[in-house]
Amino acid sequence: MSNISKKAKIGKNVKCGYCVKIADNVVIENNVTIGDYSLIGYSNEKKNSKKLLIKKGTKINSHSIIYENSEIGENSLIGHRVLIREKTIIENNVQIGSFSDIEGSCKISSYAKLHSNVHVGQNSLIMSYAWIFPYVILTNDPIPPSYIRKGPIIEPFAIVCTGSTVLPGKKIGFGSFVGANSLVNIDLKPEMLGTGNPFIIRGNINKIKIPNTKKNAYPWILRFQKDYPKNAKEIYLNLRKKYL
Amino acid sequence: MSNISKKAKIGKNVKCGYCVKIADNVVIENNVTIGDYSLIGYSNEKKNSKKLLIKKGTKINSHSIIYENSEIGENSLIGHRVLIREKTIIENNVQIGSFSDIEGSCKISSYAKLHSNVHVGQNSLIMSYAWIFPYVILTNDPIPPSYIRKGPIIEPFAIVCTGSTVLPGKKIGFGSFVGANSLVNIDLKPEMLGTGNPFIIRGNINKIKIPNTKKNAYPWILRFQKDYPKNAKEIYLNLRKKYL
């Protein structure tokens, strides 16, 4: 029992859950799964908006809300009760955890992973292979309230740990590491480690060791490749030349 | 396909979304919009409770839950998956962001704005024109767990930035500014600036400048009036005489 607009374009082998609502302005490619109680292509009463495109192989879990005028790439995984607003571009193979709040007008690049309950303010840029952990907040207004929307930039392979807030426009560098519960009020350069509130740069990421060993824990892609393409390490090493 | 009690009093031009449930003890005035999958007038098995009143022109977005024995004023905007418990008084022209958790027995005055994922503990008071940013938590129990419920007071035009926690009974003064990720454990006087954990008072709000200028960013109402009444500046200046 669902409510699927006849104007929506739905591909082959699309699985729609219970009590799903799909609005007019939606294109869903083949092999997509839409979870129960999800609201797909929600329109905020604006006219002539662009469509919502959900590309092939993507799975959206239950109780999620996705606005029109957005795009979700192939083989992505969207958690339970996620909210994705207008003008969000999500590339392929992205994961967005349950309870996350993607405020729109932002881009999340391929192979980026957001854990549960991440808040992405407008005009944020999350680049490929970045990891954002639970309750991280990307803010965008330096003098709230204002008309300014200057989101953070999370460069490829960067790690932002649980409970951290990134202040407007701050750049988390390539392969860098932000510790838990940090308040990031300055840019963090590539492969550097920063923690705390106030935020303090602690040195190179090689300071962090694998527990009970003397081995470097970072760059993480050299020891953890689950669900990534086979050449992810080489992608890291090639990008490293560009960023460092 | 909705589930609307015949005992509920529903005004003219009320738009009800898909899979909406409206319980008996509800009065909805004209021109209200109720989003999909919302549960309106939820009763926690108590008897003889007061009704839920939703005044004219208010919009409630999808997946929201509003208990009976509350009141939501005119032309207010309630986000997606908001939870509002019993004995909440929301005045006119209030905005409450998605994922917010209003625990009941509290008051949110006219033109106050809560962004996403704000937690308002019982007995909190949020006054007119206050701004509460994402993941702010208003607590109420000084020796948890206890029977004490002593909520914070957020005075008019005050700003509480993202990720801050306000401890029980603390007062955020008129037009003051609490920086991101603060732990507010003392009162903040009107038009003062405080930040951090531990919380430190940094001086007058005129320390904060508009980026790349030498102009004061605060009082914010002097530079930002979007969606406010035309006389909002005068309201500020008049209240200023009272509070300072």
Add this chain to the structure above:
Amino acid sequence: MSNISKKAKIGKNVKCGYCVKIADNVVIENNVTIGDYSLIGYSNEKKNSKKLLIKKGTKINSHSIIYENSEIGENSLIGHRVLIREKTIIENNVQIGSFSDIEGSCKISSYAKLHSNVHVGQNSLIMSYAWIFPYVILTNDPIPPSYIRKGPIIEPFAIVCTGSTVLPGKKIGFGSFVGANSLVNIDLKPEMLGTGNPFIIRGNINKIKIPNTKKNAYPWILRFQKDYPKNAKEIYLNLRKKYL
């Protein structure tokens, strides 16, 4: 109008709300209440999974999601829009607040109480009579991302206040107290007080007094027994001999 599998085993006097979905692999005992829009026994496309068991007298509020291969004890109370993943063991008389995110492979023991919006990472252990306040995060990966899942241990009668993050594997001792917005990066011994980011141990819990008195506020069970068994104080005093 609900969607209840005929393969599910449903006891007597089970109240099912509006638009509830109950999957095949579910056993619900007598006198259970399932709130509107809840998804019970969700399967992540795995085969031959164990069932979800919800024991007698438990209430699950609206918009909740509970995976199969979990167990929820008797007379427990699950809030609105809670997410409970696979391999979660919840014992009897547990409370889990709205918006909480229980990531699975964890145990929450009898009479533990989680307030709203608590995040419990995999392999966490929350023991009896513990209290976890809003926006507390129990993390489990010391070098994220990795395959390690080493959750915190919250010992009986411990208090973790609002907005705190507990780092992987840290132990919050019996009857101890973690202040709001702490980042717990070391173990806290029984009946000790710790606060802050960085986390600092402040001494014995007897430093915290009931407001406007010279009486000790902790151990809390000596002054607050709402909804607990009559012998809760004795349980505390007996366990105290073991832990201290």
